[in-house]
Every structure is written in C-alpha cells, then in structure tokens.
Amino acid sequence: MRLLHNRGFWRVTLGVMLIPLAFIAFWPSPVDQPVQGLLAxxxxxxxRQGIPRWFNYRFVEASANVGLFVPFGVVSALAFPRKRWWQLGAFGLFISCCIELGQFLFLHNRFASPVDLMTNASGAVIGSLIASVALKRLEAHRLSAADLQ
Structure with missing residues (x-):
C-alpha cells in the first residue's frame, strides 16, 4: 500500500513510460503498417460473421489510441495525486499535442490527426478516473478494516 502513495516512484515510472510511447509515436512508419493486411x-x-460495419479500421485505431493512454492516465494520477482528472487529461492532451506536432514536422510517412489528440486525451482521462476510483475504494477498505480492529 505504501508503494501506491510513493509519488517519486510513480513520477519516475511515468518518465520511463514516455520512452516506449516516444518510440511508438516517432517510428518512421505507422506501427500498424506490418499488420494492416492481416487486420483488414x-x-x-x-x-461476414455479423459484426457491425462501424467496427472498422478507424474504430480499431481510435480504440488503440485510447488504450495506449489509459496506463499513462493511471500512472499520472498516482504520480500527481492532488491533480484532478481533467488536469491529468489536459496533461495527456499536452503530451499528445507534442507527439502530433513532432509527427507533422519531422515524419513524412506519419500523419498528425485531431482525432488522435482526442482519443489520447480520452485515454488519459479514463486512466486517471480508474486510478482515482481504485484509490478511493482501497482507502475505504483500509478504513473499514481499521474500524473492525
């Protein structure tokens, strides 16, 4: 339980998490390019099995962007516990803006997208809300266990 409240650990973890995120974001070609045919x-x-047509490549890509930033939101909430969910979402949006700007300026085979900004920020918000709810439940459980003793 002490580790959950160790802000220093979570801030280092957040910094370390940015490394693979940067590799994914700044890979010269889209990271899904090798599997695009298989995915199609x-x-x-x-x-053909009845899954609706809205479940398409764009939906899968958007879901992957959300999923990529959910852990970022969780760790951000643990690293900065006094920040509100919308502040952590703004932090995710800032990181996403940096990524999209870098892709726009430096990567000719990648495309900056406002949809990516929205989905990445949404993932950060979802992750921060998950962490907030989990921490509140753990705290309530800890307090009720202390009351029983």
Whole structure:
C-alpha cells in the first residue's frame, strides 16, 4: 500500500513510460503498417460473421489510441495525486499535442490527426478516473478494516 502513495516512484515510472510511447509515436512508419493486411482480413471476416460495419479500421485505431493512454492516465494520477482528472487529461492532451506536432514536422510517412489528440486525451482521462476510483475504494477498505480492529 505504501508503494501506491510513493509519488517519486510513480513520477519516475511515468518518465520511463514516455520512452516506449516516444518510440511508438516517432517510428518512421505507422506501427500498424506490418499488420494492416492481416487486420483488414480479420475485420472482413468479422463483418461476414455479423459484426457491425462501424467496427472498422478507424474504430480499431481510435480504440488503440485510447488504450495506449489509459496506463499513462493511471500512472499520472498516482504520480500527481492532488491533480484532478481533467488536469491529468489536459496533461495527456499536452503530451499528445507534442507527439502530433513532432509527427507533422519531422515524419513524412506519419500523419498528425485531431482525432488522435482526442482519443489520447480520452485515454488519459479514463486512466486517471480508474486510478482515482481504485484509490478511493482501497482507502475505504483500509478504513473499514481499521474500524473492525
């Protein structure tokens, strides 16, 4: 339980998490390029099985962007416990803006996208809310356990 409240540990973890995030963001070609054909085949198969057409490549890509930033939001909430969910979402948006600007300026095979800004920030918000709820429940459980003693 002490580790959950160790802000220094979580701040270092957040810094370390930015390294693979930067590799994904600034890889010269889209990271899904090697599997685009396979993904298209899988989606086509799923559509033939009755999965709705809105479950398409854009949906999968947007979901992946949200999912990529959920851990970022969780760790940000642990690193900065006094910040509110919307402040952590703004932090995720800032990091996403840096990524998209870098892609726009330096990577000709990558495309900056406002949708990526929104999905990345959404993932950070979701992650921070998950961490907030989990921490409150753990604290309530700890207090009720202390009351029983």
């Amino acid at each position: 085949d899988i989606l086509s198969f799923l559509h």
